[in-house]
Amino acid sequence: MMRSTIASMASVLTALLLGCGGAPSYKEPEGTIPFEPTRPELGSPGAVTPYTGADPIVLEAQMKLPTGVDLQRKVILRTCGPTNGVCHNQKEYPDLHTTGTFAAAINAPCNLQPGSFASVYDRCERVGDSFNFGEKSFPAIELGWYEVIVGAFVEYEDDEVPPSDAPGLHLHMREPVPLAQGRAHWGTGTFLRNFGTGEKLSFANYNTRWWVLDDGRHLYGEVHDYQAEDVEELQAVGIIQGDWNRNDLFGARENQGVPLLNPGKPEESYLVGRLRGHMQGEPVPGTRMPLANQPPSVTDMLALMCWLEGLDPNAASWNLSSPINYAGCSYIANPQALSLVGAGVTWRERVWPILKSSCGGCHGGASPQAGLDLLSEGAWGRLRGLSTQNSTLKFIDAGRPEKSYLWLKLAGDGSISGRRMPVDPLNSGSRALPADQLDSIQTWILAGALEDG
Ligand code: HEC
Structure with missing residues (x-):
């Protein structure tokens, strides 16, 4: 009973899938699919001479x-x-x-x-795409970075100069664009990619009115509402920006x-x-x-x-x-x-300056907060002492951040009394030091929390 229902449902489905009438029936292909496994070659041990020294x-x-x-x-x-x-x-x-x-x-x-411009390393930048006009009124110039400024469309006259932050497409070039400033140019902006062979191939276009702004390296392309989609497409193709972090250094060069x-x-x-x-x-x-x-x-x-x-x-x-x-x-x-631990992190050059600038406002002067003076000379020595909030721990226990109360206060560890440090003087809440500073302090403690070296 059950079986026959399922069977008839299945045949209905098959009929639906194959299409009712008319459609040519499916013919199973004949033959076998060849299988030739290409497995990675395993290394041949013994191809290098092993180290036999004593280190x-x-x-x-x-x-x-x-x-x-x-x-x-x-x-x-x-x-x-x-x-x-x-x-x-x-x-x-x-x-x-x-x-x-x-x-x-x-x-x-x-x-x-990278997440943010500041975290782009110059030497990770790649050679940017180049830009010229399809009409070839100037040779292709490398693109540093581009930006689409969103806002209500404003129409400028041909002989007007739009402001540097006008809504639209902004290209920041490596070299000045050899076109007259102070008036609009109609043109098909063409983006070209360098394929390493010296040959540049165009991969995207944008046709609009352009102006040369500022120092001549700033091209502004107008974006009417009906062009918004074109600009979206342009961004979607992934234009390579030679100066991605916008610091005027083209890292992929030389x-x-x-x-x-x-x-x-x-x-x-x-x-x-x-x-x-x-x-x-x-x-x-x-x-x-x-x-x-x-x-x-x-x-x-x-x-x-x-x-x-x-x-x-x-x-x-x-x-x-x-x-x-x-x-x-x-x-x-x-x-x-x-060794990464301690490398380049010293008390005098790195740790103390962080403490002085982020903590000194409260932990310095005649009556420092919580009695802890981090500002004046001798701070390193004072940090060998015990915390008042947790008298079982030293402020700094060399080699052991997890036993260093000052570190626990900075890390916002669950075991601390009071707030995570530093306190934000504006609202008395807590904030955290930037990750690289925390990193340096932790590294310094791990490496033995030395005063010099
Ligand atoms: C705006 C003022 C303020 C700033 C800035 C500040 N602190 Fe504090 N700190 C306090 C106050 C108030 C206390 C006591 C209350 C608490 O712990 O929340 C304290 C307590 C401490 C304690 C505990 C002292 C003990 O004896 O146990 C440590 C350690 C500490 N701070 C380290 C720092 C460090 C390191 C910085 C900088 C990264 C810093 N603080 C920045 C106000 C501040």
Whole structure:
């Protein structure tokens, strides 16, 4: 009974799916689908000479992290927690959470989801798209950045000059646009992409009235209501901006561009720069180290640097399961120098200036709040003492942020009395120090909270 109902329902459905009458009946294809598995080649262990020296760090790295796969599984995955900005989970870019995506990060552009202009690292900028007129009244010029200013449409006369912030499309170019200022130009704005071969191909157009504004590098394109969709489409194609962070430095120029992971060049890999907070002496914007997780150890860093150094820059693909060449790695000469903990963070240059500027207003002078003077000379010594709010803890317990009451107050730990520091003098509520400052203070404590060095 039951069965026959289902069977008849099924035949009705089949009839519906196949279409009633008329439609040609489906013919099953014949033959088989060939299957030739192309599996990645597994690394041939022994292709590199193992390290046989006596440095315990190198020996440990070689034992625990023999290949790129181990590096990704044991170091990268742990370092890249979802709560920090160094590398991300699968929802964000870069995604380093599988060995496959980690391998794909080699030579991949960095900093694609910066969140704010200030966190774009110049050397992650790419060569911008170029712009000219389809009518070719001037040679293509690289685009620095663009902006669509939203607002009610205002129609300007041909000989009027719209203000710099007129609603519409604003292009900020690398060089002045060689067109007369002070009057409108009709033209088909053409966006061209450089495909590395020197050849530029046009990929988007926008036809409107244009004006050259300000210093000549600012092009303004009018956007009528009926053109709004065209401008949306333009934005949707993903125009590459050569000066994405709008600081007038075109980072991809003069071979200054860096990828996420740079084969053969660990010192110029964005991931390493982010972990260290600097690259070749220049600061790299963004949170320096994963706050939520343990920072990579010297052993971890050695594996990362030796792995990157050993990658052939001319290869087309890389095999993560090949052994890391520790014996031939330049970093084994001084692995300690790779320590992230404490690197570049000193009391006098970094920690005290933060405390003086963010805390000194209340914790200084004749009667400092809570009796804690962070402003005057001798602050470092005073922080060795016990807190009044929790007399079982010192303000700073070298090497142990979790036992340092000053750190717990800054982190807003659940165990503290009173408010998270610093107090916002405007409303007496709490605010948090910026992540990079918290990061520095935590790093300094972990590294032994030294007064000098
Ligand atoms: C606007 C004033 C104000 C600012 C700014 C401020 N504090 Fe405080 N701080 C207080 C007050 C008031 C207390 C006591 C009440 C409380 O803890 O909420 C306090 C208490 C503390 C305590 C506990 C003292 C003890 O003996 O246990 C620490 C540690 C501390 N602050 C550190 C800081 C640090 C570090 C900063 C800067 C990052 C800072 N505070 C900025 C007002 C301020």
